[in-house]
Amino acid sequence: MMFIKWHPFFVLGTLLCISGMSVGIKCWHCISKDCQLDPSENYKAVKKQCLTGQYCQKVYYSMYSTMDNMVYESTVRGCAWDCLPKDDFQNCSSELHGSRGCVTRNCCRDNDLCNQGSRTNSVLTSSHLSCLFLLVLSSYFVT
Structure with a gap:
C-alpha cells in the first residue's frame, strides 16, 4: 500500500485556494x-x-x-x-x-x-497569487 506524504505548505496552499475562491471580495x-x-x-x-x-x-x-x-x-x-x-x-x-x-x-x-x-480588472487576484506561491513553494519540499 502506498501512502502519500502531504507537506504542510501544500495542504495550506490548497485550503487557501479553495477558501479564497468560495468567498466574494469586499x-x-x-x-x-x-x-x-x-x-x-x-x-x-x-x-x-x-x-x-x-x-x-x-x-x-x-x-x-x-x-x-x-x-x-x-x-x-x-x-x-x-x-x-x-x-x-x-x-x-x-x-x-x-x-x-x-x-x-x-x-x-x-x-x-x-x-x-x-x-480595472487584472488577470490574477491577490488571493490567487498567494495560492500559487504556496503551491509552488510546497513542490520544493515534496519528496
Missing part, C-alpha cells in the same frame, strides 16, 4: 451624496462583503437638465453581477448628456476594496 458600498470622495475618509461609505462571483464597481454619472440648466452628477460604489466597463464620456455629445446622461463604470475584482479608485 467592496466599498456608497449610494448617497459625496460618494465621489475617498471612501476610506467618507463616513457614508461602508465595506461590504460581496457574493461569490460579484465585481466591485464604481459608477460616475453626469446629466445636463434643460429644465433648470443644471448639471447633475452622481458617483455610486458597490457590488455588481456581470459588471461591464463603460465610458460614455469618450463620445458624450451635448444631445446624449442632455437626454439620458453619460456614464463611466469601472469594474474590478483583483483585490478587496478595489473600487476606491478607477483601476
Whole structure:
C-alpha cells in the first residue's frame, strides 16, 4: 500500500485556494451624496462583503437638465453581477448628456476594496497569487 506524504505548505496552499475562491471580495458600498470622495475618509461609505462571483464597481454619472440648466452628477460604489466597463464620456455629445446622461463604470475584482479608485480588472487576484506561491513553494519540499 502506498501512502502519500502531504507537506504542510501544500495542504495550506490548497485550503487557501479553495477558501479564497468560495468567498466574494469586499467592496466599498456608497449610494448617497459625496460618494465621489475617498471612501476610506467618507463616513457614508461602508465595506461590504460581496457574493461569490460579484465585481466591485464604481459608477460616475453626469446629466445636463434643460429644465433648470443644471448639471447633475452622481458617483455610486458597490457590488455588481456581470459588471461591464463603460465610458460614455469618450463620445458624450451635448444631445446624449442632455437626454439620458453619460456614464463611466469601472469594474474590478483583483483585490478587496478595489473600487476606491478607477483601476480595472487584472488577470490574477491577490488571493490567487498567494495560492500559487504556496503551491509552488510546497513542490520544493515534496519528496
